[in-house]
Amino acid sequence: MSRTTATNATRWGDRDQRRIDILLAGEELLRDGGYAALRMRDVADGAGISLGTVYTYFATKEDLFIGIFAENVVRLTGKLRRQIETASDFAEVFIATATQYREQYQVFGRQFDALGLVQESGGLQPAVEQRLRAATADLVATLGRGLIDQGYEGDVGLAMTLLWSTVTGLANHYTTARQEFLTVPWEDAVAFAAESLGRSLDVN
Structure with a gap:
């Protein structure tokens, strides 16, 4: 399964864009493999951020x-x-x-x-x-x-x-x-x- 990883173009501190990066990474996983494929660590990888950062947006x-x-x-x-x-x-x-x-x-x-x-x-x-x-x-x-x-x-x-x-x-x-x-x-x-x-x- 291929995924597009978010680039580092999102500036540190840009919370709105980080949220968008997370949502886009998650949506790509959903479309590729359904709900079972929506793993938080993979979302973090796709968004180009740490797993802990994902959890600050979505618990x-x-x-x-x-x-x-x-x-x-x-x-x-x-x-x-x-x-x-x-x-x-x-x-x-x-x-x-x-x-x-x-x-x-x-x-x-x-x-x-x-x-x-x-x-x-x-x-x-x-x-x-x-x-x-x-x-x-x-x-x-x-x-x-x-x-x-x-x-x-x-x-x-x-x-x-x-x-x-x-x-x-x-x-x-x-x-x-x-x-x-x-x-x-x-x-x-x-x-x-x-x-x-x-x-x-x-x-x-």
């Missing part, structure tokens, strides 16, 4: 995982916001959302329910948990605004519950062993879901 492996997850949610929301702003109809919004989420689910979804992890005994570092909650809230709000922009006039909370359950369900089915039993290609399944949901929400 546990779970904290680091959630930190990486939260940053990906932020990036996902940014991409979706741009796509939603230019979408011509609800189907385009839904398909963009489901497709982007599926890509993230391949790395994160099969390992942990991130919000469920927050509820476990002991919890997470407050700053890490706060970052996750803020990122998730922004994603949900962005999608809710997109739904309203497409003409939905009902209860946004109820609609988002239905839409999010569908998006996560599709991602789960098409990134796990379940896909072996599916005869419908991803593109057809997500288009059908978009059409059906749009009709039920009266936004087609």
